[in-house]
Amino acid sequence: MADFTEIWSYLAGDPLIWLAATLIAYVIADAASSRMGRPAWVNPVLIAVVLLGALLWLSDTSYDTYFEGAQFVHFLLGPATVALAIPLWHQRHAFRRALLPVMAALLAGSLTAILSALAIGHALGLSPQLLATLAPKSTTAPVALGISESLGGSPTLTAVLVIVTGIIGALVVTPLMNVLKIRDWRARGFATGVAAHGIGTARALQVHPQAGAFAGIGMALNALLTALLAPWALGLFPR
């Protein structure tokens, strides 16, 4: 029988173990969320991330090693984004009827996301570089990185802020909308996609199919609008 450390040193360098660990952590997190009736504060992404973060720390594994296995899951983000056409297609009639509210909410939500973050950061003394890093945080990661870089921010830190924003959005949206007494699934979903991109969309899909479809559109449209608005918005906050 082989020594445990021998097996471990083989497995630790193999993509299989971290791919399996990612799925196991998610299955545990999703089961917890499902069993508790999918409350907003039991977010499967957050739980799985915490479990895996602890595991990497305990086993002294680098993120690069982890990602060699996890990249197969990460890769599916692209095809999944394409597949968001499907909920949109199911809701195509509802979407056509809601064109005006969609455009108005897109402009209002996108402006609020960018300007409020910059105003708070500026008032509390963040450097111009950090403001540029912060500006695109509500939009989907690939777009946000490009914007951050072109404005002189740090793309790596922007990636972190984008994910944290998505998790915040997924955690607060349900209680917030309930407090505001907004019951329109289109409005709830769309605002979530605009403010909290794909992670918000994943939450919306869990809650209601119409919310999920409108969240997908919100995310897509805000990717475009943030690219146009962010450079102008940053100019409003001189050093």
Added chain:
Amino acid sequence: MIHALTLILACQLAGETLTRLMGWPVPGPVLGMALLFALMLASPRIAALVIPTGEGILRHLSLLFVPAGVGVVGHVQMLGTQGAVILLALVLSTVLALAVGAGVFVIVARLTGAREDG
């Protein structure tokens, strides 16, 4: 399933190619989504082909954010001494953007008669 996956990847590939070719500020997969939507509108056969596989991928969309999320754990110290300020800006601005976005949607829907059930 393989046909559906091929179609989805082809849409993504077309989106990536087009957005780079034109220098557009849109990610390839988002353009791919628009392309797949147009194809589904044009052909009910394509829609029927792609739905089961596509919905299978979307059923666990949360899972797909986990690898990137784990990357955040290692970068928390990048926030440095400004971490609390940045977190405050993120929380407040996300709450505001959600409230304003949904509020404007509901008000404009009411004004234009774009009813949920209509």
